Amino acid sequence: MRIDLTCLRTGLLLALVAAATLPGSARGAEPTESAAAAGENKDGADWKTWQVNNEVTDVASVQRGARNFVSYCMGCHSIKYERWSRLGADLGIPAEVLQKQLIPPGDKPTDYILTTMPAKDAEAWFGKVPPDLSLMARARGRDYLYQFLKTFYVDSTRQTGANNLRLPTTAMPDVLSELEGLKRAVFRDVQERGEGGEVNHTLVFDHFEPVAPGRLTPAQYDSFVRDTVNFLDYASEPTQAARRSLGLWVVLFLLLFTWLAWQMKREYWKDVH
Ligand code: HEC
Known part of the structure; x- marks a missing residue:
């Protein structure tokens, strides 16, 4: 034989x-922009079904998300369980780029990713300390984060001038409005007759109406949010990218x-x- x-x-x-x-x-596969908002209603009527469809093995997207986090979130939020050096190693970011573009001046690569906002000030300004985002993707789910970042709307009754569908009466300001633009939420008055014959009114969200455009197109904004959520997904379990590619x-x-x-x-x- x-x-x-x-x-x-x-x-x-x-x-x-x-x-x-x-x-x-x-x-090498880039997330296509059309895939971004595929199947989503432009006016937000179906926001509860929106899915982020991020891919944590897409390192370029996680890198963009890290940059978004540093520019738009780190003023208030920390990722206190991760060090800058770990982030650099996992995402293949060269040491000089890490130091120059991401790490705040005065911090070292071995430092944890911390916000510079003192908790006491945050409490005074927002009535609440912005939560650490290390485990947020696992705690709330990725689609939740995507929906949260895409359903801010103008609400003059709120102290921040903004409200949110995913987290009603949230203390977080609409920090991405400069990119997304401003939108108004239109609610429907749904009447139901109660047991005693009285009429109960409930306001149910119907759709969004644009108020002012932002710097990004809707598709670009979706990609921006997807990258950001992708980064938070990575941060919630930094080993998962390596584990999946080993798989x-x-x-x-x-x-x-x-x-x-x-x-x-x-x-x-x-x-x-
Ligand atoms: C100006 C300060 C500020 C900035 C900047 C900011 N946030 Fe927040 N964020 C808050 C505050 C305050 C809360 C607490 C909200 C609450 O519990 O109502 C919060 C809460 C959250 C939550 C938790 C929501 C929940 O369900 O409990 C997430 C997720 C979040 N922020 C993500 C982000 C992301 C992503 C960015 C960057 C794009 C960002 N935040 C930028 C202030 C901020």
Whole structure:
């Protein structure tokens, strides 16, 4: 009995080529803008069904999200369980770029990602200390964060001038309005007759109406939010990106191994009639 070596070698080569090209092409895949808002109602009527569809293995997107976080969130929020150096290593950000563009002046790479806003001031300004965002993606869910960042609306009855559908009467100001623009929420008055015959009114959200445009188009804003949520998703479990890409190699190895075992079996049983 002789194992057909040429056949084995070609197979091995094919598997290796597949293994070498697959993760590469996955990494090169850019999230398309049209996929961003695909299926979403422009006026927000279906906001409860919005899904972020982020991909934590998309390192470029997580990098953009990190930049968004530093520019727009870190003034109030920390990610206190992660160090800058870890962030740099995980996302492949060179040390000089990390120091120059992300780390606040005076902080070291070994420092944790902390906001400079003193908790006492935050309490006085917002009535609440902005929560640490380290575990927020896991605590609330990624779609929740996406919906939260996309359903701020103008509300003059609130101290911040803004309100939110996902977290009504939120203390967080509409910090992304400069990018997204301003929108108004239109509510429907739904009347129901109670048991005693009295009429109960409830205001139910109907749709958003644009008030003023922002710097980004709706599709660009969706991408911005998706990247930001992608970053928070990564931060909530920094090992997951590495673990998932390792998973791909494990699956490829198993496929190759199955194929080899099958070839062996075929060889061994060839002469058995
Ligand atoms: C000006 C300060 C400020 C900035 C900037 C800010 N936030 Fe907040 N954020 C708050 C405050 C205050 C709360 C607490 C809100 C509450 O509990 O009502 C909050 C709460 C949150 C929550 C928790 C919501 C929940 O369900 O409890 C998330 C998530 C969040 N912020 C994300 C972000 C992101 C992402 C950014 C950057 C794009 C950001 N925030 C920028 C002040 C801020």
